[in-house]
Amino acid sequence: MTETTKEQLVSAAAQLLDSGGQGAVTLRAVARRVGVSHNAPYRHFRDRSALLSAVAERDLEQLRREFESLAGEGSGAAEALRQSAGALIAYAREHPARYRLLFSDPDLTPQPGLGDAALAAFEAFTRIVSWCQREGVLPSIDAVSLTGLIYAAIHGAIDLQLGGRASDAKGLASIDATVALLFDLLRTVETPGPRRRTQTGRGE
Amino acid sequence: MTETTKEQLVSAAAQLLDSGGQGAVTLRAVARRVGVSHNAPYRHFRDRSALLSAVAERDLEQLRREFESLAGEGSGAAEALRQSAGALIAYAREHPARYRLLFSDPDLTPQPGLGDAALAAFEAFTRIVSWCQREGVLPSIDAVSLTGLIYAAIHGAIDLQLGGRASDAKGLASIDATVALLFDLLRTVETPGPRRRTQTGRGE
DNA sequence: GATCCCTTGTTGACAGTGTCAACCTAGGGA
DNA sequence: TCCCTAGGTTGACACTGTCAACAAGGGATC
Numbered sequence: 001m002t003e004t005t006k007e008q009l010v011s012a013a014a015q016l017l018d019s020g021g022q023g024a025v026t027l028r029a030v031a032r033r034v035g036v037s038h039n040a041p042y043r044h045f046r047d048r049s050a051l052l053s054a055v056a057e058r059d060l061e062q063l064r065r066e067f068e069s070l071a072g073e074g075s076g077a078a079e080a081l082r083q084s085a086g087a088l089i090a091y092a093r094e095h096p097a098r099y100r101l102l103f104s105d106p107d108l109t110p111q112p113g114l115g116d117a118a119l120a121a122f123e124a125f126t127r128i129v130s131w132c133q134r135e136g137v138l139p140s141i142d143a144v145s146l147t148g149l150i151y152a153a154i155h156g157a158i159d160l161q162l163g164g165r166a167s168d169a170k171g172l173a174s175i176d177a178t179v180a181l182l183f184d185l186l187r188t189v190e191t192p193g194p195r196r197r198t199q200t201g202r203g204e
Numbered sequence: 205m206t207e208t209t210k211e212q213l214v215s216a217a218a219q220l221l222d223s224g225g226q227g228a229v230t231l232r233a234v235a236r237r238v239g240v241s242h243n244a245p246y247r248h249f250r251d252r253s254a255l256l257s258a259v260a261e262r263d264l265e266q267l268r269r270e271f272e273s274l275a276g277e278g279s280g281a282a283e284a285l286r287q288s289a290g291a292l293i294a295y296a297r298e299h300p301a302r303y304r305l306l307f308s309d310p311d312l313t314p315q316p317g318l319g320d321a322a323l324a325a326f327e328a329f330t331r332i333v334s335w336c337q338r339e340g341v342l343p344s345i346d347a348v349s350l351t352g353l354i355y356a357a358i359h360g361a362i363d364l365q366l367g368g369r370a371s372d373a374k375g376l377a378s379i380d381a382t383v384a385l386l387f388d389l390l391r392t393v394e395t396p397g398p399r400r401r402t403q404t405g406r407g408e
Numbered sequence: 409g410a411t412c413c414c415t416t417g418t419t420g421a422c423a424g425t426g427t428c429a430a431c432c433t434a435g436g437g438a
Numbered sequence: 439t440c441c442c443t444a445g446g447t448t449g450a451c452a453c454t455g456t457c458a459a460c461a462a463g464g465g466a467t468c
Contacts, residue, residue, distance in 0.1 A: 005416080023311045026454065037418055039456085044416090048455065100310055104367045106301060107227045118369035139389070148361070148377040149385050153353060156360025163308045165322035173352040181353050185343070189389050209445080230425065241447050243427085248445090252426065 006044040008034045010054050017055065017097040022105075025052065049109040056101045056108070060117035063091065063102075067124035077135040080128050085154055085179050092158045092175075100162065103155055125151060139189045153182050210248040212238045214258050221259065221301040226309075229256065253313040260305045260312070264321035267295065267306075271328035281339040284332050289358055289383050296362045296379075304366065307359055329355060343393045357386050 003011070012033040016025045027048050028038045045051040066087050070080045092099040101108070102118070126147040132138040138146060157178040173181075207215070216237040220229045231252050232242045249255040270291050274284045296303040305312070306322070330351040336342040342350060361382040377385075 021311055027456090028454070036416095038454095039419080040417060042456075097310060100308070103369060104304070104308055104363050106304055106366070107225055110368060115369055141385075145377050145381060145385055148382050149357060149389075152360030152364060152382050153357040153386075154360065155364060156356030156358065157352070159308050159363055160356060160359055162310070164314060165307060165319055173349050177349060178352050178356050181345075181349055182357075185353075185390065185393050188393055231427090232425070240445095242425095243448080244446055246427075 005034065005036065005040070009041055009044060009051065010058060013051055014055050014058075014095075014098060017101065018095055021097045022100070027051065047109075049107070050111065052101060052105070052108055053111040053114045055098065056105075057111075057114050057117045059091075059095075059098055060102055060114075060121045063088070064117070064121040064124045067121065067128060071124065071128050071131065077128070077131040078137045081132050081137070082183070084125060084128050085183075088154060089158060089175050089179070092162065096162050099158065104159060122147070122151065138186055150182065150186075154179055209238065209240065209244070213245055213248060213255065214262060217255055218259050218262075218299075218302060221305065222299055225301045226304070231255065251313075253311070254315065256305060256309070256312055257315040257318045259302065260309075261315075261318050261321045263295075263299075263302055264306055264318075264325050267292070268321070268325040268328045271325065271332060275328065275332050275335065281332070281336040282341045285336050285341070286387070288329060288332050289387075292358060293362060293379050293383070296366065300366050303362065308363060326351070326355065342390055354386065354390075358383055 009030055012030045013025050016029060016033070025048075027041050030051065031038050031040050034040075041051060045054065067084055070083050070087070073080060075083075108114070126143060129138060129147040129150060130143045133140050133143060133146070154175075157175045161175050213234055216234045217229050220233060220237070229252075231245050234255065235242050235244050238244075245255060249258065271288055274287050274291070277284055312318070330347055333342060333351045333354060334347045337344050337347060337350070358379075361379045365379050
């Protein structure tokens with residue numbers, strides 16, 4: 001299977017991200033790894049940022065596929081949600097630098113395709129959340145808002161951990177613990193609908 | 205008041221972060237702005253990463269002070285929590301590049317002082333959460349875990365917004381909306397202990 | 409077949425960067 | 439007086455992103 005040069009460049013960039021992080025991805029190193037001249041990448045990408053965006057776009061597409069395959073599975077909504085979170089976390093653990101690229105890279109020139117890919121992945125995730133709501137696993141509030149909250153919490157837990165400030169010292173709980181706590185709490189939330197018995201706590 | 209050169213360098217770096225983002229902070233540009241030679245910063249910081257860490261440390265210290273002053277205020281636990289989140293969000297909005305530096309910078313060599321500062325800020329925030337728990341505003345589960353979740357959600361919401369993927373297109377809700385939703389949900393969680401209904405109506 | 413042009417690649421250059429090494433210079437003990 | 443140290447300087451080096459100019463090759467068109 002002959003990989004086109006453009007694909008080779010993207011793959012090489014991804015490998016460099018994995019092995020040395022953001023800083024290791026220099027256009028010249030990528031070119032060297034593929035075996036072309038230091039300026040060949042410019043035939044395929046406008047600049048360094050565009051190359052990195054291509055990596056991000058590819059990975060976002062992959063994530064979206066994972067989410068969608070989970071959404072179509074038979075093991076139930078709650079399990080799909082749990083596994084989606086697990087997939088995201090696993091990806092972040094295996095490819096921290098690439099994960100950062102997807103969601104939190106500051107100096108990546110905004111590319112149209114990248115935004116679309118991010119949106120598509122988010123929507124696939126939203127569909128799983130909606131499914132959970134229909135099954136009564138999650139409170140029936142606005143699905144996009146709820147997805148935003150869940151996604152933010154998962155991403156935040158991942159990002160703080162990857163950042164490594166107060167590295168797993170007693171400061172921050174593990175990603176899994178945080179996400180598990182989130183799901184636990186969401187399950188016991190009083191939903192406005194008739195589905196769940198709500199208990200108006202009278203206090204003090 | 206005569207600022208020492210070291211302080212001037214940190215301030216200059218912070219200004220450059222604000223005006224041009226991570227990429228704009230070059231050691232030489234910082235030196236130029238202060239009016240010293242391109243190698244003067246090396247007399248005060250081991251390398252570029254150390255200079256950036258100094259900025260982060262300074263800002264973390266400032267945040268910690270804010271949290272602690274809020275914790276000692278008389279307007280109540282719920283209000284302190286709300287204002288803490290607000291302070292964090294405001295800081296992130298005003299100084300996005302610096303915010304990133306604090307929590308999510310990948311290629312910042314781990315500095316001992318930086319981790320300590322991050323931990324201290326986190327602990328100050330934890331104290332506010334504990335206060336909320338004592339007042340019945342937050343569910344009485346393990347304070348550190350709960351703080352981790354709240355902090356992760358806030359940070360995630362901020363980070364996703366700053367990242368600008370799927371920029372405020374319908375994809376992601378606003379930071380404030382996400383945080384408000386989080387607090388709303390947490391307030392209605394079935395807690396084992398006694399509870400109080402607090403109506404902190406957030407404006408628009 | 410000859411011509412043209414577009415794609416993909418090349419080499420060469422340039423300014424700018426982080427960082428190292430060597431040198432300078434005041435000022436304060438000994 | 440001497441010397442050490444902290445702070446600052448100049449000069450160099452390898453490396454980077456990016457621009458410009460040039461070369462091969464293969465379709466499409468005549």
